[in-house]
Amino acid sequence: MMSRTDTGLLVIDLQVQLLSAIPQGEAVVRRTGQLIEGAKILGVPVLATEQYPKGLGPTHPELLAKLNPPLEKLDFSCAALEGLVSFFKDRKLKKILLAGIESHVCVLQTALDLTALGFEIYGAVDAMASRFALDHDWALKRMEKAGVILTTVEAVLFEWTEKAGSPEFKLISRLVKERP
Numbered sequence: 001m002m003s004r005t006d007t008g009l010l011v012i013d014l015q016v017q018l019l020s021a022i023p024q025g026e027a028v029v030r031r032t033g034q035l036i037e038g039a040k041i042l043g044v045p046v047l048a049t050e051q052y053p054k055g056l057g058p059t060h061p062e063l064l065a066k067l068n069p070p071l072e073k074l075d076f077s078c079a080a081l082e083g084l085v086s087f088f089k090d091r092k093l094k095k096i097l098l099a100g101i102e103s104h105v106c107v108l109q110t111a112l113d114l115t116a117l118g119f120e121i122y123g124a125v126d127a128m129a130s131r132f133a134l135d136h137d138w139a140l141k142r143m144e145k146a147g148v149i150l151t152t153v154e155a156v157l158f159e160w161t162e163k164a165g166s167p168e169f170k171l172i173s174r175l176v177k178e179r180p
Contacts, residue, residue, distance in 0.1 A: 001159055002095050002122060002156065003159075003162065004042040004044050004160045004161075004162075006092075006093055006094050006095050007044055007095040007097055007122075007160070008045045008046070008047065008087070008088050008093040009035060009036070009039045009045070009046045009047070009096075009099065010046075010047050010049070010078060010084075010098050010099070010100075011032060011035075011036065011047070011063065011070075011100055012078060012100025012101065012106050012107050012110060013049055013050060013051040013101055013106050014028065014029060014048075014100055015051065015057050015060065016057045016059075017057040018056055018057075018101055018102070019060060019101065021131045024129050025101075025129065027126070028099075028128065028129045029062055029063060031099075031124070031153045032063060032099045032124075032153075034153055034157070034175055034176065035124060035153050035156065035157070036067065038156075038160065038175055040066070041175070042160045042168055045093065047068075047071065047087055048063070048067045048068070048070040048071070049070050049071050049072075049073050049078050049084075049100075050070040050071070050073070051073060051074075051076070052072075052074055071084065076105050076106045076109045077106070077112075077113045078106065078110040078113075078114075079113035079114050079117060080113070085114075085117060088119065095119065095120045095121075095122060096120075096121055097121075097122040097124060098110060098111055098121060098124070098128070098148075099127035099128060100127070101128065101129050102129070102130040102131065102136075102139075103139040103140065104130050104135035104138065104139035107128055107139065108139045108142060108143060111123065111148045115147055120149070121143075121147070121148045122148065122149045122150075122151055123143055123148050123150050123151070124152060124153050125152060126152050126153050128140075153176075154176045157172050157175065158172065160172075
């Protein structure tokens with residue numbers, strides 16, 4: 001299981017222009033927003049990326065308001081970004097939860113590379129998407145076969161929370177009840 005002390009959250013390329021091509025883009029933004037808010041409540045470190053922002057635009061404003069400035073990249077895999085691996089290693093985080101787009105390109109390549117570097121990778125399937133369902137479905141299958149543990153946003157938030165009765169539990173409970 002993940003815990004708030006051994007896990008970091010990596011938000012991959014949730015940019016407005018990319019999201020406009022994703023049928024379930026707004027749902028991914030909403031679910032990722034819940035993850036980011038939950039991470040802040042529970043003290044889970046968060047890092048975000050943007051794929052070629054000059055051409056693909058900025059991160060969705062709803063998410064950008066909740067994040068530190070995203071790291072810009074050209075490589076599809078986030079693992080190629082200078083400082084990304086050390087961000088997690090310096091904090092002694094062995095587990096990284098992924099959210100973002102597109103599942104079959106940047107998310108998949110990041111998952112495979114970070115797994116090869118020795119991290120335990122988790123994927124929040126309801127906070128990931130591709131333009132086409134077929135690509136998303138096969139990316140999830142490939143990730144799972146490579147050892148990525150697939151889960152959902154609500155499962156992650158309660159896993160990080162660990163128990164009921166705390167002030168954090170009340171905040172997380174309210175957060176997961178937020179549905180459109």
